[in-house]
Amino acid sequence: MGILFRLIGRVPAALAGVMLFCGAALADCAPGLVDIRGDFGTVRFRVELARTPEEQARGLMFREEMPRLSGMLFVYDRPRDVAFWMRNTLIPLDMIFLDAAGRIARIHENAVPLDETPIRAGAPTLAVLEINGGMAATLGLDAGDELRSPAMPQDAAAWPCD
Structure with a gap:
């Protein structure tokens, strides 16, 4: 029950229930x-999932909306310093850059639709999760938080799939 009271103060009640x-x-x-x-x-x-170069190049382009608590996960074959842009992307996005263990290394909040300025990870990145703009702050996501997915390598995962 303690988590409920912590969440209600930071997150709209409907989202806290989810x-x-x-x-x-x-x-x-x-x-x-x-x-x-x-x-x-x-x-x-x-x-x-965006795994192939073609899927990664297209990303979330041309989408007019994305359901709440949805996103796109870009997974690379090895950690690399990546850069994203918002070419042909119509909705604001939060970009969550993940290290090889699945820990959040950096969050770029509210990337501007259609802006072609590169958004760099700034560190070796194995995956990037794109979610609706503002969602990371609404939920309280922060550097060091851990992501798990069967699409990520499990051998070095901070939070592996069971």
Whole structure:
């Protein structure tokens, strides 16, 4: 019950209910889902995977909306210093840069739609999670929080799939 009171103060009540429900149901990793845990608690996102160069180049371009607690996960074959831009991307996004262990290294909040300025990870990055702009702050996501997904390598994961 303590988590409920902490969340209600930081997150709209409807979203807090979703987070609590997800927290109870996070027993398994599943394709198309990612879980993030941190001081805020735990949250689950439904994601599309962008693994091929073609999928990664297209990303979330031309989308006019994205459901709440949804996103796109870009997974690379090895850690690298990546840069993203918002070419042909119509909705603001939060870009969550993840290290090889699945820990959040950096969050770029509210990337501006259609802006072609490169947004650099600034550190070796194995994956990037894009979610709706402002969602990272709403949920209280921060550097050091851990992501798990069956799409990520499990051998070095800070929070592996069971």
